Amino acid sequence: MTHALVIGEALVDVVRAADGTVTEHPGGSPANVALGLARLGRNTELATWLGKDARGELVSSHLTASGVRLVPGSDRAERTPTAVATLAGDGSATYEFDLAWRVPEVALDDTVTVLHSGSIAGTLAPGGAAVAEIAAAAREHATISYDPNARPTIMGSADEARPVIEHLVSLADVVKVSDEDVAWLYPGESDIEVIQRWVHAGPSVVVLTRGGTGSVGVTVTGGSVEVPAPRTEVVDTVGAGDSYMAGLLDGLWSANLLGAKRRDALRLIEEDALRAAMTHAARIAAIVVSRAGANPPTTAELTREENA
Template identity: 55%
Template sequence: MTPPSTPQPPAEPLALVVGEALIDVVHRADGTVDEHPGGSPANVALTLGRLDRRAQLLAWIGTDSYGDRIRSWLSGSHVDLAPGSDGAASTSIATAHLGADGGATYDFDLTWALPADVRVPDETVVVHTGSIAAVLEPGATGVRRVLAAAQPRATVTYDPNIRPTLMGQPGEVRPVVEALVAGADVVKVSDEDLHWLYPGADLDVVATRWQRSGPALVIVTYGGDGAVAVTAEHRLEVAAPRVEVADTVGAGDSFMGALLHGLWSAGLLGAQHRASLAAIDETTLTTVLEQCVQVAAITVSRSGANPPRLRELTGHV
């Protein structure tokens, strides 16, 4: 007689982050140059891993030394690479030039594609994408397929994180961004991105229009001035802690990772929780956003995209 099989415990819930991982070559105002792994979606995944969330990155890197460096960087924060993510001929590079205020401008040597036969794991509760990966072909078409496949069971989140040197003119990019916004449950966008997409527009008006197009929650970040969140019922502002800024590399990405972590802690991720996410109350939203600005403040206080680990946060959720 065959013994009865032992029931397997359910898999731990997963965040799937889809997008570029690359090497940032950072030229500082004092003339020094640093190299370190980065890429907006990769930074979001790294933040989630450091906040003790199970995260997987679906990317496009090579098997070269830069790719090895990215793999080691991710694994050090408990982030897995999705199968097939190492199929690129070479690993992409972003060159960042930092001003005296720590702000960054970027140039890219980058290709973006997705591995064949992408599978969204059954235990996925959120899929995040943004920046270059959501716009640059041929990978952007694959990103949209992944989002469509994930939507029946997972929350979909998006951060435009505009890179003008790769994305073209605002009029060309705007329809792509707006379509992704309309299909997402949560959108985080910087004031700089909105000013570029909609020159001269009232950002509150844009955020409200975006929220009404589909997302339950739209958040506009204002750097050191905090963030504004818009839902169907609320408009909520939070201030950012005052810190000495080393640079702003990865600040928005760490905010995004902390946002996913906070909504996860509040039990609001997963397709089955869409109604609850849409009805998020002001107290819960305030708690989540206060941690987001705390995480971003820690990130800008140190060089590079170096988000905090959970143990570094005070009063964490």
């Protein structure tokens, strides 16, 4: 059976509020993408690096409950990674990561329709180099997708991260990047000029998300699509970009544009097809920001919303 293979960090977000309360919940950008794809009915595997501890059980139970399968060997870390967010009285946050990253052994064959990675997994040694190697090898079978989802506190300086991220962009067929990531990587540059440069470095499609103002997609053939963000009451934005990524891949999958055999078709994607996939992704992200935490919708929820 064909499936999505997601490679990257799954972790526990530890939130320390200004009033002293502490809450913990599963997170990690690639893990959120895997969760989003699985809830949309896609057969999904996640290759990650968890510990055999209580936090590892929290993360794995959260993922498997929605149908994500963990690649064997994903539980060999000494301890489950954490991202500690300390909130100030004004709501601002500082972050501290405790994260070791290695890639368990993965199987690459023609059952892998899409391989996705991003965020910390692509830049943190020693696993980051393995992500690039696997992405290059997987092109024989799969569409490669990538989301930089920059985390400056663990990725180092933009000058250090930029060449690594640009290499991963060059290996990808589909890239999603936020305006905040572009601003960090290329201060003072136009975000549109950056994604136009990226789309000619290897990808067929690059999509720029701009939060509540919508998203812009460009294609290697010169197409350009703008999609507004649906109006919604925002609870928080946790996981919104990851859910958009999952929705974008799901939309392209439904249009029969994923998989190595469809690479030429993806490079010739028409603007209407890209607009449909981006609109689908925007709807999903809008649902996520209307809820607390990274809680992407299922296909059944989307259907109910359409029929409401």
